[in-house]
Amino acid sequence: MVWNDDNIEQLKRLWAEGLTTGEIGKELGVSKNAVVGKAHRLGLKSRPSPIKRGAKEAKPEPKIRSLVDLSAHTCRWPIGDPRDPGFHFCGKPTLPGKPYCAEHAAIAYVSSNRSKDEDAA
DNA sequence: CCCTGATTCGC
């Protein structure tokens, strides 16, 4: 397909008239792909085609929890060493009345009541 | 499944 000024003019005219790519293609004797391709290359206005290609996935970036993010319901379990960069707190919802979430409360309070164990032993 | 247009890809 040779795109002369005449062809381009026809293309633009038909495109502006609102003809579909298929119609224009038929008119010019080319495939709709050629029409839409040329039209796009010419920078013609986009007709009703809300196609969104290149759907980029929104990636949830891991947010570091710092001290200021802590509230009464965020687990205060320290992750890492406080002196280390990137140190943060767990931040997951805490158990009622406890500063830790279920997961860390289990660790925090394990063997807290040693008296009976020691007494028994 | 048909149509539409947009973008990608090989020539």
Add this chain to the structure above:
DNA sequence: GCGAATCAGG
């Protein structure tokens, strides 16, 4: 630069 192929939505 070209258009088919592919993608994507109605």
